[in-house]
Amino acid sequence: MKTHITVQAAVVTMLVAKRPALAKLPLRWELRGDGSIRVQMELHADQALVPQAAAELARAMRGAREETYDMPENGGTVTRGFQVEGQTSGVRVEFHCYQRGLRVDEGAAAAEGGEVA
DSSP states (O other): OOOOOHHHHHHHHHHHHHHHHHHHHHHHEEOOOOOOOEEEOTTTTTTGGGHHHHHHHHHOOOOOOEEEEEEOOTTTTEEEEEEEEETTTTTTEEEEEEEEEHHHHHHHHHHTTTTOO
């Protein structure tokens, strides 16, 4: 059975209420037809905010599965992927975003939610 859109909207409201910083981040909340919610960074948003968005969402969902991984690029840089998935009030919530063009030393700071110069 598909989750009704009002339940999805209530889950978004609850997550933002738990972690008010989520409201200040450039996030797009997509209420999907299959009853899940996909969270993404807004197009052209500052990629430096990706680690913070992932951390805040994971804290709001408590018990969510978090994963961070690096994908090497040409020129000695990496793209760091951030993934947070979980269920809140029976609604599946997914976040998948990337930071591109990080130097290897920047990648470690970004994974910890630190600032990258």
